[in-house]
Amino acid sequence: MASEPDHWRGTEPLRVLAPDGTAVGDIDVGLAPDELRAMLRWMLLARRLDRECIALQRQGELTVYPGFEGQEAAQIGSATALGPEDFVFPTFRELAAALVRGVDPVQYLAYHRGTWHGGPYDPRATRFGPICIPVATQIVHAVGYAMGLALDGTRACSLAYFGDGSTSEGDFHEAANLAGVFSAPAILFCQNNGWAISVPTERQTAGEIFRRAEGYGFPGIRVDGNDVLAVYRTTREAAARAYAGDGPTLIEALTYRIGAHSTADDPGRYRVEDEVAAARAFDPIVRFRSWLESVGHIDGGVLADWEGEIESEVLAIRDGVIAQPAPPVEWMFDHTYADPPAAIAEQRAEVLGG
Amino acid sequence: MVGALNAALRDALREDDRVLVFGEDVGRSGGVFRVTDGLQAEFGDRRVFDTPISEAGIAGAAVGLAFGGWRSVVEMQFDAFSYPALEQIVDHVAKMRERTRGRIDMPITIRMPAFGGIKGKEHHGESPETFYVHTAGLKVVAPSNPGDAYRLLRLAIADPDPVIVLEPKARYWARQDADLTTGGFGIGEGALVRDGDAATVFTYGAMVARCLDAASVLADEGLETRVVDLRSLSPLDTPLIARCVRETGRAVVVHEAPKTLGLGAEVTARIVEEAFEFLEAPVRRVTGYDVPYPPAALEHRYLPSVERIADAVREVVAY
Ligand SMILES: Cc1ncc(C[n+]2csc(CCOP(=O)(O)OP(=O)(O)O)c2C)c(N)n1
Numbered sequence A: 001m002a003s004e005p006d007h008w009r010g011t012e013p014l015r016v017l018a019p020d021g022t023a024v025g026d027i028d029v030g031l032a033p034d035e036l037r038a039m040l041r042w043m044l045l046a047r048r049l050d051r052e053c054i055a056l057q058r059q060g061e062l063t064v065y066p067g068f069e070g071q072e073a074a075q076i077g078s079a080t081a082l083g084p085e086d087f088v089f090p091t092f093r094e095l096a097a098a099l100v101r102g103v104d105p106v107q108y109l110a111y112h113r114g115t116w117h118g119g120p121y122d123p124r125a126t127r128f129g130p131i132c133i134p135v136a137t138q139i140v141h142a143v144g145y146a147m148g149l150a151l152d153g154t155r156a157c158s159l160a161y162f163g164d165g166s167t168s169e170g171d172f173h174e175a176a177n178l179a180g181v182f183s184a185p186a187i188l189f190c191q192n193n194g195w196a197i198s199v200p201t202e203r204q205t206a207g208e209i210f211r212r213a214e215g216y217g218f219p220g221i222r223v224d225g226n227d228v229l230a231v232y233r234t235t236r237e238a239a240a241r242a243y244a245g246d247g248p249t250l251i252e253a254l255t256y257r258i259g260a261h262s263t264a265d266d267p268g269r270y271r272v273e274d275e276v277a278a279a280r281a282f283d284p285i286v287r288f289r290s291w292l293e294s295v296g297h298i299d300g301g302v303l304a305d306w307e308g309e310i311e312s313e314v315l316a317i318r319d320g321v322i323a324q325p326a327p328p329v330e331w332m333f334d335h336t337y338a339d340p341p342a343a344i345a346e347q348r349a350e351v352l353g354g
Numbered sequence B: 001m002v003g004a005l006n007a008a009l010r011d012a013l014r015e016d017d018r019v020l021v022f023g024e025d026v027g028r029s030g031g032v033f034r035v036t037d038g039l040q041a042e043f044g045d046r047r048v049f050d051t052p053i054s055e056a057g058i059a060g061a062a063v064g065l066a067f068g069g070w071r072s073v074v075e076m077q078f079d080a081f082s083y084p085a086l087e088q089i090v091d092h093v094a095k096m097r098e099r100t101r102g103r104i105d106m107p108i109t110i111r112m113p114a115f116g117g118i119k120g121k122e123h124h125g126e127s128p129e130t131f132y133v134h135t136a137g138l139k140v141v142a143p144s145n146p147g148d149a150y151r152l153l154r155l156a157i158a159d160p161d162p163v164i165v166l167e168p169k170a171r172y173w174a175r176q177d178a179d180l181t182t183g184g185f186g187i188g189e190g191a192l193v194r195d196g197d198a199a200t201v202f203t204y205g206a207m208v209a210r211c212l213d214a215a216s217v218l219a220d221e222g223l224e225t226r227v228v229d230l231r232s233l234s235p236l237d238t239p240l241i242a243r244c245v246r247e248t249g250r251a252v253v254v255h256e257a258p259k260t261l262g263l264g265a266e267v268t269a270r271i272v273e274e275a276f277e278f279l280e281a282p283v284r285r286v287t288g289y290d291v292p293y294p295p296a297a298l299e300h301r302y303l304p305s306v307e308r309i310a311d312a313v314r315e316v317v318a319y
Helices: A033-058 A072-081 A095-100 A105-113 A137-152 A170-181 A209-216 A228-243 A273-280 A284-294 A300-323 A342-353 B002-015 B039-043 B055-067 B079-093 B129-133 B146-158 B207-220 B238-248 B263-278 B296-302 B306-318
Strands: A087-089 A158-163 A186-192 A220-224 A249-254 B019-023 B048-050 B071-075 B109-114 B139-141 B163-168 B191-194 B199-203 B225-229 B232-234 B251-258 B284-288
Touching (some): A033 A072, A033 A228, A072 A158, A072 A186, A072 A228, A072 A284, A087 A137, A095 A105, A105 A300, A137 A170, A170 A186, A186 A209, B002 B146, B055 B071, B055 B079, B071 B146, B079 B109, B079 B129, B129 B232, B199 B207, B199 B306, B207 B225, B207 B251, B238 B251, B251 B306, B263 B284, B284 B306
Parallel strands (some): A186 A249, A220 A249, B019 B048, B019 B071, B109 B163, B199 B251
Antiparallel strands (some): B139 B232, B191 B225
C-alpha cells in the first residue's frame, strides 16, 4: 500500500470509501444508482477535458492553464451536493465544478483562450461566479452573498472554493470571521491539494486548516477529498445546516494535485516524482469506479459507451474553443461603466477610427 | 534582464548579511520568473525563503524586520497581487520614517513583475505605478534594460528608504550585454537613450524599446526623435525633462498605464511648469485607455503601438 501524501497526516478525514474502493462506514449517501453513475461520468469527462486543455495550451490555443487532475472528486462531489439555488464562487481551478453547475465549457474556456476575462457565461443564470485570480478574495464575496440570502430569507447557500495557500491571506480570515458573526449560510470549501505553486502545505500553515473554524465559531470538517461520496455527504450536510439557519461550515477536502500548478510551472524544481507516483494510488476516479463495479452499478459495456461519448463531447468543446473569434475591440470600452463617461466614449471612437 | 536582476540580488546578499530575500515561491522554485533562482541554494533558507501567500504579511513583516535593522528585498508575485499589501505599503512602509522622526530607516525593496505585453490573464498586466508614485515616502523605479535593472536594484537595496522596483515582465527575456557594476547614475536620474531634435518622447519600462522602434521609423522619414527613458518614476528627473523640452520644443509622453492620472499627467505638468515658453506644440500623451487591462486577444489594441507613437510625434512636429 502506497503511503499517503504528507499533508493528509494528522486528523483522520471522514471517509466512505477506502482508497481501494471498499466501503468503510455508512455507504448510503442518499443517491440513486443513476445519480451515482452520473457522478462518475462527470469525473471521467472532467479529467479528459482537463487533459485536452493542457494539450490545447501546448498547441498555443489557450494561454496559461491550471490543471486539476486528482481533484475531480473534491469538485464534483461538492458541486453535485448543491441545490439549484445555491451559488458558487470559484477560483481559477474549478472547471469540473463548472461543468456540473451547467456552465458552457466553451464559454468557460474563453477565459483561458484570452478572449474574455471572467468567461462570458452569465453568473446569475449559472449560479457560478466569474473565474477569480487574486486568491482568497472570492471567499469574502461568497460570505456577502450568503448574508444577502439570509436577509432575503431565501433557503439557499453559497459555496466558495479555495486552496490551502489561500487560507494564508487576510481575506480568508476576514471572510471566516464575517461568516461566523453573521451566521451566514456559506460553505467555505478548501481543496487542500498539498501545494500552493511550489510551497507545500506544511510551509503554508502550521496548524490543521479545518480546525480554524472553531476559532471563528462554526464547525470545520476534514474529509477525504478523493472520496467523492464522502465529499458529497459532507457538503450536503453543510448545505442542510446553512438552509436550516445554522450558519457556515468550513470543509477541508484532502486531495492531491497530480500535475503542475499551471502550464507555466515546472514542479520538477520543488517536488519529487516519487510523491506523485505514490499519490496516484489514491486516484479518486479509480476508487469510485471500482466500488461502483463491485456493487454492480456499472460494467464494462457502460464504460466503453461513455468513452466514445466523452471523446466526442470533448472534441466538440475543443472545436468550439478553437473557433472562438477574437473579440471586437470595442468590448474593451463597453463594460467599464454602465454609463460610459465622455472620455471613454472618445477613446473608444479613437480606437475604432484608427 | 532576469539574469541581471538575479546577479544584483546575489551580489547584495554577498555584500551585506543583513539583506534578506523573501516572498511567494522565491526559494525552492526560484520565483515564477526565476529572478531568485539559485539564491536559496547559495545563501540558505534563513536569508532566502518562501512565505505563505500573504502579501500584507510580507510587506508588514518587512517593516518589523526593518525595526531590527534588516534589509528586506521582497517579491510581489505579480503587479496586481501587490494590492492586498497596499495598506501596509501606503500606511506603514512609506510613512514609518516620518512617523518616527527619522529614527527608523525603512530600507525595504519591493520588487514586482509589472505592466503587460505577455498575453497574461486578468490581474497579470497592471501598471500600478501611479498608486506608488502618489505615495510620499516611496521611491519608484522601472528599468528598461538589463544593465539598468542591475544598477537600479542595487541602488534600491542600498537605499535607506523604501523603493518599489517595477520590472517590465515583457522585457524579462531581453538579452543584452550589460554593465553589472555599481558605478554611474543614481535613483532620480533619467537617461537620454536616443538623440534627436524634432521632438522628445518620454517613456519608461517596456515602452522604451517600442519608442526606440518608433524613432527608427521616424528617422526613415527624416525626423530625428529624442527618446528619454525616465527610469526613475519617483523622484522624476525634472531637470532632464525640462532640458529636453527646451532643446526640442516638442514632447510626447508614452506609457501603458491608463491615461487619467498616469505618469504622463505628471510629466506634462512639469513640462508646462518648467518649459512652457519653449513649447512649440501641445504635449501629446500616448497611453493605455481608461479601462481595465484587457484580455490577451485585445492587448495589442490597448498597448501603445509603434504607429500610435509615431503618429503622435508627427502630429506635434506638424503643429
Ligand atoms: C493575492 C494573490 N497572490 C498571489 C497569487 C499568485 N498565485 C496564483 S495561484 C497561487 C497558489 C494558490 O495556492 P492555493 O490557494 O493552495 O490553490 P491551488 O493553486 O493549490 O489550487 C499563487 C500564489 C494570486 N493569484 N493572488
